[in-house]
Amino acid sequence: MDTQQQVLRILDEVLSLNGRANAFDRSTHLLGAIPELDSMAVVSLITSLEEQLGLTVDDDEIDGETFATVGSLTDFVAAKLAA
Numbered sequence: 001m002d003t004q005q006q007v008l009r010i011l012d013e014v015l016s017l018n019g020r021a022n023a024f025d026r027s028t029h030l031l032g033a034i035p036e037l038d039s040m041a042v043v044s045l046i047t048s049l050e051e052q053l054g055l056t057v058d059d060d061e062i063d064g065e066t067f068a069t070v071g072s073l074t075d076f077v078a079a080k081l082a083a
Helices: 001-016 041-051 070-082
Strands: none
Touching: 001 041, 001 070, 041 070
């Protein structure tokens, strides 16, 4: 499973999208475009990414750009996994 597929799986699970994330691509907007992705969901999403993918995210690494699109989130996760 590639990084984007993992991110989409976790997005779908955390936000209870019932498979809607399967239709997302790199350009799909997230923050502000998906009602389920509010500030509390962002915290849950980060926690799930950390737990399921074994990465650590520091508070100062995150901003709105990270969650702008599927592509920006995938790139962030890929960079964390590569570190």
